[in-house]
Amino acid sequence: MSTSSQDAQLQLDALVSAGVQKRDVFADVTSGSKTAIERPGMKRLLEYAEEGDTVVVWRVDRLGRSLIDVLNTVTLLRDRGVHVRSIADGIDPTTSTGCMMLNMLATLAEYERELIVERVNAGIAAARRNGARFGRPLADPAVIADKLAVAKDARAKGRTAEDAARLVGWSRATLYRHQQAFSARKSVSL
Secondary structure (H helix, E strand, O other), X not given: OOOOHHHHHXXXXXXXXXXXXXXXXXXXXXXXXXXXXXXXXXXHHHHHOOOOOEEEEOOHHHHOOOHHHHHHHHHHHHHOOOEEEEOOOOEOOOOHHHHHHHHHHHHHHHHHXXXXXXXXXXXXXXXXXXXXXXXXXXXXXXXXXXHHHHHHHHHHOOOOHHHXXXXXXXXXXXXXXXXXXXXXXXXHHO
16 A cells, blocks of 8 residues: 555545455555565564455555566466556456556566666776776775784794784785785895
């Protein structure tokens, strides 16, 4: 259901008119940032619905916050043997028209996924052209040298490589990698 009480009442009235008993209505009043299966009402519905049941919704968009989320919810219900029927949209997957509507939704959801990927990739490319760097930031060579000195001192005092690495916030593998790189740089500069 929706956050507007007037809209929620309209939806409830439509469901009751369609034969749904009020005790069998599951509703969420929450922000649109959560996927359907993260919402308490949907969780209760999923626990309640059994194979052969029909979930009746006012409109199919009540099953998720985006087309992809709606389709994922419908697929989850159908995989569990639960039918879905939408009153306002006329979607009933037990009919050929309803099945076609769900297939169209699936096609549109795939299109939406592809658009999202294209936008993300275009954004990354634009950021790179503008000088943005991705991944782990480069470490300051002076900081690495200081940490290597501390680790070397700890090793000279009898600490294990693992203890020395932990002392400077590294793993043993990171300590060895930096020691190797430091030795390589040292031999190249000679």
